[in-house]
Amino acid sequence: MRLALYVTCLVDLMRPAVGFAALRLLEGAGCEVVVPPGQTCCGQPAWSAGNRNLARDLAKKAIAELEPFDYVVIPSGSCADHIRNVYPQLLADDAAWAARAAAVAGRSYELSRFLDEILNLAELPVEFSGRVTYHDSCKGLRGLGVKREPRALLSRVRGLTLTEMQDCEECCGFGGAFAVRFGEVSTAIVDRKCEAIAASGADAVVGGDLGCLLNIEGRLRRRGDTRTQVLHLAEALAGTEPA
Amino acid sequence: MSIAGHSQAMFFQARATAQVRNAGLQKTLKKVRPLFVAKRAKGVVGLVEDGFDIEELRGACAAIRRRVVDDLDVWLEIFEERASASGAEVLWARDGGEVARLVVDIAQRHGVTKAVKSKSMLSEEARLNEALSAAGICPVETDLGEYIVQLAGETPSHIIAPAVHKTIGEVESLFAEAHQRPLQERSSADIPAMAAEARAVLRQHFLSAEMGISGANFLIAESGSAALVTNEGNGRMVTTMPRVHVVITGIEKIVPTLEDFSTLMRLLPRSATGQSISNYVSLLTGARGANESDGPEKTVFILVDNGRAALAGSDFAEMLRCIRCGACMNHCPVYFSLGGHAYGWVYPGPMGSVLTPLYTGVENALDLPHASTGCNQCGSVCPVNIPLPALMHRLREIQNERGLRPWGERLALRAWAWLAGRPGLYRWVSRRIARYLRWLADDSGRIRVFGLAPGWTEGRDLTPPPGPTFHELYAARKRA
Numbered sequence: 001m002r003l004a005l006y007v008t009c010l011v012d013l014m015r016p017a018v019g020f021a022a023l024r025l026l027e028g029a030g031c032e033v034v035v036p037p038g039q040t041c042c043g044q045p046a047w048s049a050g051n052r053n054l055a056r057d058l059a060k061k062a063i064a065e066l067e068p069f070d071y072v073v074i075p076s077g078s079c080a081d082h083i084r085n086v087y088p089q090l091l092a093d094d095a096a097w098a099a100r101a102a103a104v105a106g107r108s109y110e111l112s113r114f115l116d117e118i119l120n121l122a123e124l125p126v127e128f129s130g131r132v133t134y135h136d137s138c139k140g141l142r143g144l145g146v147k148r149e150p151r152a153l154l155s156r157v158r159g160l161t162l163t164e165m166q167d168c169e170e171c172c173g174f175g176g177a178f179a180v181r182f183g184e185v186s187t188a189i190v191d192r193k194c195e196a197i198a199a200s201g202a203d204a205v206v207g208g209d210l211g212c213l214l215n216i217e218g219r220l221r222r223r224g225d226t227r228t229q230v231l232h233l234a235e236a237l238a239g240t241e242p243a
Numbered sequence: 244m245s246i247a248g249h250s251q252a253m254f255f256q257a258r259a260t261a262q263v264r265n266a267g268l269q270k271t272l273k274k275v276r277p278l279f280v281a282k283r284a285k286g287v288v289g290l291v292e293d294g295f296d297i298e299e300l301r302g303a304c305a306a307i308r309r310r311v312v313d314d315l316d317v318w319l320e321i322f323e324e325r326a327s328a329s330g331a332e333v334l335w336a337r338d339g340g341e342v343a344r345l346v347v348d349i350a351q352r353h354g355v356t357k358a359v360k361s362k363s364m365l366s367e368e369a370r371l372n373e374a375l376s377a378a379g380i381c382p383v384e385t386d387l388g389e390y391i392v393q394l395a396g397e398t399p400s401h402i403i404a405p406a407v408h409k410t411i412g413e414v415e416s417l418f419a420e421a422h423q424r425p426l427q428e429r430s431s432a433d434i435p436a437m438a439a440e441a442r443a444v445l446r447q448h449f450l451s452a453e454m455g456i457s458g459a460n461f462l463i464a465e466s467g468s469a470a471l472v473t474n475e476g477n478g479r480m481v482t483t484m485p486r487v488h489v490v491i492t493g494i495e496k497i498v499p500t501l502e503d504f505s506t507l508m509r510l511l512p513r514s515a516t517g518q519s520i521s522n523y524v525s526l527l528t529g530a531r532g533a534n535e536s537d538g539p540e541k542t543v544f545i546l547v548d549n550g551r552a553a554l555a556g557s558d559f560a561e562m563l564r565c566i567r568c569g570a571c572m573n574h575c576p577v578y579f580s581l582g583g584h585a586y587g588w589v590y591p592g593p594m595g596s597v598l599t600p601l602y603t604g605v606e607n608a609l610d611l612p613h614a615s616t617g618c619n620q621c622g623s624v625c626p627v628n629i630p631l632p633a634l635m636h637r638l639r640e641i642q643n644e645r646g647l648r649p650w651g652e653r654l655a656l657r658a659w660a661w662l663a664g665r666p667g668l669y670r671w672v673s674r675r676i677a678r679y680l681r682w683l684a685d686d687s688g689r690i691r692v693f694g695l696a697p698g699w700t701e702g703r704d705l706t707p708p709p710g711p712t713f714h715e716l717y718a719a720r721k722r723a
Contacts, residue, residue, distance in 0.1 A: 142618070
């Protein structure tokens with residue numbers, strides 16, 4: 001099977017290791033992985049800001065890049081939700097694009113779901129000695145229903161113990177532009193997440209969305225916690241080596 | 244005064260910041276939030292134990308409400324006919340000001356000097372207490388939380404727990420002053436005693452008031468009744484003891500049948516307080532009959548539009564399904580970081596972030612549709628499946644369509660989108676941003692002050708990119 005890895009703009013800029021970990025997982029499972037070279041951003045920031053026209057332009061660009069593939073895999077619940085659930089409604093009234101949007105949406109998967117459901121990934125190339133707690137990011141959980149998959153995958157990592165934090169389904173307070181627009185409110189929300197992580201006694205917090213992870217990591221560090229690792233699920237499953 | 248005139252929603256940003264910094268409020272909210280969430284969760288568990296499917300019930304409740312909203316005028320006509328036939332008078336009010344005028348007029352015609360009230364958020368929309376006081380009629384709130392808020396000269400900060408922002412010490416000070424007694428040391432063990440104290444005071448008001456004012460949780464079309472769901476019993480006193488009973492309620496509160504009402508009642512108390520049923524459920528029909536010994540001599544329904552009719556058939560019709568349970572705010576990370584007063588008008592939380600712009604003007608509440616992380620914790624607990632984040636999102640689009648967003652934001656967004664449409668240039672800029680971010684980092688490898696997004700680094704560090712971008716590294720890998 002030939003699949004496209006949509007690395008996301010945030011991973012591209014802020015943490016390339018997530019993209020390479022995803023590549024290792026997918027190629028390791030025997031997939032032919034292509035990183036479409038023109039990809040930039042799925043357009044969610046424009047959509048969230050309420051600018052439908054800009055969001056539409058970027059959706060069309062991404063659809064054209066992604067439609068030649070059997071599958072599209074996205075290491076982000078938020079971007080995957082945007083492509084799966086928002087693209088079709090965004091282009092529903094555009095005769096030339098509605099069907100193309102729906103087709104790409106139907107073939108697009110959040111990484112953990114693809115690894116678990118489509119690839120039935122059983123063998124993982126890493127070991128992790130320690131306790132890990134999983135943060136359910138909102139769009140992955142409530143938009144796509146991703147809940148079981150990341151936990152099932154983590155349970156297959158040798159040496160890893162999963163320990164659930166209190167209120168793991170609670171929002172971390174990121175919300176894209178929200179985190180900057182209402183910085184103090186966002187900080188108050190992520191503080192509760194940090195307390196839950198600390199109380200879980202985990203060595204690492206793992207999540208499926210880099211936005212949430214940057215938010216959680218930023219607050220943990222500002223609070224003086226330099227010990228707790230903050231890892232994307234792909235990194236927890238395939239290591240943090242960039243490239 | 245116009246509706247927008249008493250809304251402070253334009254100052255959300257400043258009010259939110261003040262509330263986040265209010266240590267006392269934060270302590271209170273932190274204590275209360277898990278209780279609300281746990282109560283609903285327990286209510287849902289109870290439903291499942293009784294053999295109900297929560298999603299099926301939510302669907303059924305949404306369908307009942309949708310049916311009403313789709314043909315609101317028809318159901319209102321049926322209600323008016325049945326309520327009139329049972330001896331009540333039905334009046335219509337276009338806006339809050341008209342509500343206030345009608346109530347004052349009824350009070351004056353019946354020689355009312357004091358009106359006892361049970362909880363009504365619509366009366367907050369109408370600023371009814373102010374209007375009554377101005378006309379020389381004394382309004383007394385009799386819901387315990389509302390009573391506290393009235394003594395404090397404040398407005399409710401939550402639609403079902405109006406005084407949730409108050410500490411026990413603050414309530415004690417208010418009671419000591421209002422009830423003219425010495426201040427005492429209080430702990431949560433004293434809450435029953437304090438409630439009893441308020442109860443004794445309120446009892447005198449129930450006995451002396453000539454008019455009772457209540458809202459209605461639902462209006463039942465087939466019987467022309469108002470349904471009232473309460474826990475303290477004050478609702479019964481308000482609606483049955485005074486000579487005159489005025490029900491003020493939004494036109495969207497109709498349900499077709501008693502059967503529909505019982506379906507909705509499976510979810511309303513459970514969503515609100517986790518109770519399988521509230522302590523009191525009253526169905527109030529007509530006025531006191533010729534052979535009846537109690538009840539008001541006169542019952543008046545005031546059915547209020549105040550912006551609702553315009554929502555029917557619009558992109559926001561789904562909002563009219565709302566049954567005011569408060570579950571959306573109880574599960575909102577933003578609400579529980581701020582409390583309700585930050586929202587600046589009558590309704591706080593996610594439902595307020597939708598209703599306030601719609602009822603007071605989109606241009607008068609620009610921040611509210613953005614005061615959401617998009618987490619959809621609200622939408623996933625709403626008993627009538629209102630897609631609250633989608634409605635907030637639609638309001639954001641309307642702000643853009645009407646050119647109401649700040650030019651700096653619009654420009655930045657357009658520039659970014661233009662760039663994102665040009666991969667080559669985008670890569671070039673990304674590489675430079677990555678380098679710039681690394682340069683910003685201090686000796687410990689973290690960014691502590693980020694001038695381009697100061698909101699981020701007020702409370703958080705930013706971990707800069709470790710080196711080249713993914714696409715740079717990937718291109719290098721492919722070349723190798």
